[in-house]
Amino acid sequence: MAPVAVPFVALLAALALRRLVLLCAALLPPRRRQPADPVPVAVLAAARNEDSRLPILLKALSELDYPRSLLTILLADDASTDSTPDLLDAFAAGRPHVRIVRLASQRGKAGALNELLSIACGIPFVAIYDAKHAPEPGSLRSLAGALADTSVGAAWGYLDPSNAGASLVSRYSAMETWVTQLLNHAGKDRLAGEAPTLGGNCMYRRRALDESGGFPDGAYSEDTEVSLAMISRGWKTRFVPEARAANLLPVSFSEWWRQRVRWTVGLQRAKPRASSSPESWATALGYFDRIVLLCAIALVLARKLEVAWLLIWAVPVLLTIPAALFKAGRLMQVLQFAFAAMVMFPFDVAVTLWSTLRGALRRAVAWR
Secondary structure, three states: OOHHHHHHHHHHHHHHHHHHHHHHHHOOOOOOOOOOOOOOEEEEEEEOOOOOOHHHHHHHHHOOOOOHHHEEEEEEEEOOOOOHHHHHHHHHOOOOOEEEEEEOOOOHHHHHHHHHHHHOOOOOEEEEOOOOEEEOOOHHHHHHHHOOOOOEEEEEEEEEEOOOOOOHHHHHHHHHHHHHHHHHHHHHHHHOOEOOOOOOOEEEEHHHHHHOOOOOOOOOOHHHHHHHHHHHOOOEEEEEEEEEEEEOOOOOHHHHHHHHHHHHHHHHHHHHHOOOOHHHHHHHHOOHHHHHHHHHHHHHHOOOOOHHHHHHHHHHHHHHHHHHHHHOOOHHHHHHHHHHHHHHHHHHHHHHHHHHHHHHOOOOOOOO
16 A cells, blocks of 8 residues: 555545444434423425425425414515415415515525524524425424423434435435434434434524524525534534424436535535534535545555555445435335445535535535
């Protein structure tokens, strides 16, 4: 092994060890949580040109098992050009606990959520959903129960892929979802309480959210930025798998590519919010392991590194695939999802490299 390869082998080993530790922690018995009384909650959701998916969310919000006297629903239309405003108005009709906010110009998700936060003054807890989510009736109660622990600043639930088998792309996205949530974040929650929220199906303690600066306007990963800021201030974040919400995944390659560009650039910009803890930095680095792997492959091709060293990275990855499918109840479909992973992973590496370069050049990325 050439001296130039040593740092990359060390990074591969560190990434592999982290993956194995989280895998083992995720397989431990889940954390026990005591039921808690419902608390006042403001449900926030922002939408732009979501008329094809919005009815799914609105129906789920109408079926939430939560006392109406403690529930306020605030929905923002981020300057949509389709029938999204009409759908929101129809939903609010006859529901005094629902309010629609119409933005004259596009603000992006974070900006729209901040607009809603300014209206939800005095409400101690806020829950966030996206148009592509359909929370189960009891999910809000489960999230509120996790926040009964006053040291917890945020809790988020399981985003269950509802269209995992729709295409090769959705199978790969589902595989990523199960590894990220059911293994990595479940392991983080079991070990240290540093599982960052993922966009929606989450609840924040308003005090912790305000202390962390709210949602940064213009952010592409506002959820990660807020979570890292909370962790750096001593707040815990919890993953609550029993708080389930169906989640629509990208089906087309172009939709998946745009989503991954947005996520990767967002994670790059979240780095300043990371605390000094190794796991906080690992979260902010996001898809950095793909770039390390790409460099290691380049060293193999240049004959500076033996190919056997790549097994350090590959073995834990191969272990996580059946483990994630087992936890998702899809173990019998391992061949389908493994095939999707094999086909899509080179594109995963490519979009990570492209997004990293794009982020370094400070190129803008559209929300929708």
